[in-house]
Amino acid sequence: MLPSTTERLLLGNTDIAISPLGIGTWAWGDKWMWGYGKSHTDADIRAAFDAALAAGINFFDTAEVYGLGRSERLLGQLIRESGQSVVVASKFMPFPFWLTRHALCRELRGSLKRLGMTQVDLYQMHFPLPPVPIETWMDAMADAVEARLVRAVGVSNYNQAQMERAHRALARRGIRLASNQVFYSLLHRDPEFNGVAQLCKDLNVTLIAYSPLEKGILTGKYTPDNPPPGMRKRIYNREYLQKTQPLLEIMHDIGEAHGGKTAAQVALNWLICKGAVPIPGAKNQRQVVSNIGALGWRLTDDEVAILDELSLAVRKS
Numbered sequence: 001m002l003p004s005t006t007e008r009l010l011l012g013n014t015d016i017a018i019s020p021l022g023i024g025t026w027a028w029g030d031k032w033m034w035g036y037g038k039s040h041t042d043a044d045i046r047a048a049f050d051a052a053l054a055a056g057i058n059f060f061d062t063a064e065v066y067g068l069g070r071s072e073r074l075l076g077q078l079i080r081e082s083g084q085s086v087v088v089a090s091k092f093m094p095f096p097f098w099l100t101r102h103a104l105c106r107e108l109r110g111s112l113k114r115l116g117m118t119q120v121d122l123y124q125m126h127f128p129l130p131p132v133p134i135e136t137w138m139d140a141m142a143d144a145v146e147a148r149l150v151r152a153v154g155v156s157n158y159n160q161a162q163m164e165r166a167h168r169a170l171a172r173r174g175i176r177l178a179s180n181q182v183f184y185s186l187l188h189r190d191p192e193f194n195g196v197a198q199l200c201k202d203l204n205v206t207l208i209a210y211s212p213l214e215k216g217i218l219t220g221k222y223t224p225d226n227p228p229p230g231m232r233k234r235i236y237n238r239e240y241l242q243k244t245q246p247l248l249e250i251m252h253d254i255g256e257a258h259g260g261k262t263a264a265q266v267a268l269n270w271l272i273c274k275g276a277v278p279i280p281g282a283k284n285q286r287q288v289v290s291n292i293g294a295l296g297w298r299l300t301d302d303e304v305a306i307l308d309e310l311s312l313a314v315r316k317s
Contacts, residue, residue, distance in 0.1 A: 005056040005295045009277065011087075012178035012206045014152045016121055018087050020272060021295060022059030022279040023052050023288070024210055028074045029067020036067065040283035042074065049078045051288040053086070061181070061208070061279045063091035063126060064111050076115035088115065089122035089179075089208075091156060094129045094137060101132070101140035108144055124154035124181060128162045138169035145175055154179035154208070160195035167203055177205050184209035184276055186218060186251075186267050186311045187244065192274070201275065209271050212278035213264055217241070219290075220248045220263035247310040254303050261293060266307075268294035273304050 008017040028045050030036050052060075062071045072090060079086055090111045092104050112120060123144060125137055144150040155166050158180055167177045180200060184191045184207070191197040191207065200207040213219055215228065217236055222228045224241045248263055255261035261269075264280075268291065271278045282288045299307070 005292065007056075007295070008058075009206070011122065011152060012154075013176040013204050014178050016087055016152055016178075018059040018277065019057045020277060021057065021268065021291060022061055022089075022208070022277060023048070023057055023291070024279040024281045025060060025062045025071045025075055026066050026210075027281045027283050028062070029070025031067075036070075044284040045074055046078060047285040048282045048288050049075075049082070051285040052282065053082060053084055055288065055292045057288070057292070058085075059087045059089070059277070059279070061089045061210075062115075063093070064107060064114075065091075065093050065126070069110075069114050072111055072114035076117065080116055087121045088117065089124060089154065089181075090115070090120050091124040091126040093126040094132060096129060096131060099132060101136050101143070104137060104140035105144055105147070105149070108149055112149065119148060120150055122152045122154050122178060123150040124156045124179065125158070125166075127157045128155070128159075134162055134165045135169040138166050139173065142170060142173035142175050145173075152178035154181060154206075156181035156208075156210075157183070158196075160199050163196065163199055163205070167205075177203065179206040179208050181208035181210055181279075183211050184271065184278075185212050185214045186247065186270055186307060187214045187314060189311060189315065191276075197274070197276075207276045209276040209278045212271050212276075212280050213267055217244060218248070218251075218264060218267040220252065243314050247307070247314055250306060250310055254299065254307070258297055258299075261297070262290060264290055265294040266299070269297065269299050270304060270307055273299050 007020050009020055011018050060075055062075050092107050128134060141153045153170060153175060163180055170177050182191050197207055224238045251263040251266045255266045268278050280291050
């Protein structure tokens with residue numbers, strides 16, 4: 001029997017209720033980074049989706065660029081076939097060649113078509129790319145909300161100053177910024193030190209953590225002698241993997257103290273203790289079951305402090 005959760009959190013200042021842990025769908029259709037078609041197939045993705053629903057997970061994050069749109073198509077198809085209501089977040093990539101605010105609505109309609117929906121729950125700016133100002137894009141987001149194409153507006157990869165600008169621009173249109181999705185993990189704690197996490201708390205903006213398992217490094221399955229495959233091998237070299245071993249050993253010990261939790265579950269629980277909503281990827285049912293094991297228990301304050309200290313040692317080395 002799969003573990004499950006009925007816990008729900010409100011997304012920012014909205015009435016959208018999400019599970020405290022979501023599923024990231026970057027790998028759903030992506031061949032370059034994640035080996036779609038080789039390491040996992042549509043059947044694996046279907047099993048992952050079904051397992052997530054069975055476990056009470058209702059929050060799925062995608063983007064128009066994931067798998068060049070295939071992620072949205074797969075997610076939309078699975079939702080329709082399930083007949084269940086889920087919370088869907090997607091993203092607009094403001095490529096430098098999109099020079100007017102009208103591009104956002106056009107691309108949004110493309111995402112909605114791929115998803116098979118008339119409205120997306122959360123629509124996010126994928127990056128704060130120039131040359132179009134943040135304020136212009138936020139006006140376009142507000143237009144989408146007023147057109148009932150979007151329920152809530154979020155940003156992604158925005159620093160503190162950019163987030164403040166987005167918040168102010170939306171507020172002028174009577175809309176509250178709902179979320180900021182950033183790279184956040186035990187091995188990448190920048191949101192804690194650059195003001196983003198604190199601003200999220202101050203504004204009641206949900207902090208969504210992508211790559212919470214550091215592309216698999218925090219699962220403990222990769223070592224200096226067993227590096228990750230493909231592009232990840234270039235990102236996480238042997239020297240870096242060697243530096244992570246003391247942290248992973250303590251994560252294993254802490255997990256054992258909580259009834260045999262895995263390093264991955266400890267890493268996800270640590271983020272939840274920090275007030276974030278992690279969205280680990282899941283390419284198959286096994287990974288979903290592992291992710292769910294991060295819920296229903298809490299690290300102690302002392303354990304969080306130990307992990308903080310050891311993760312900083314990796315960061316500084």
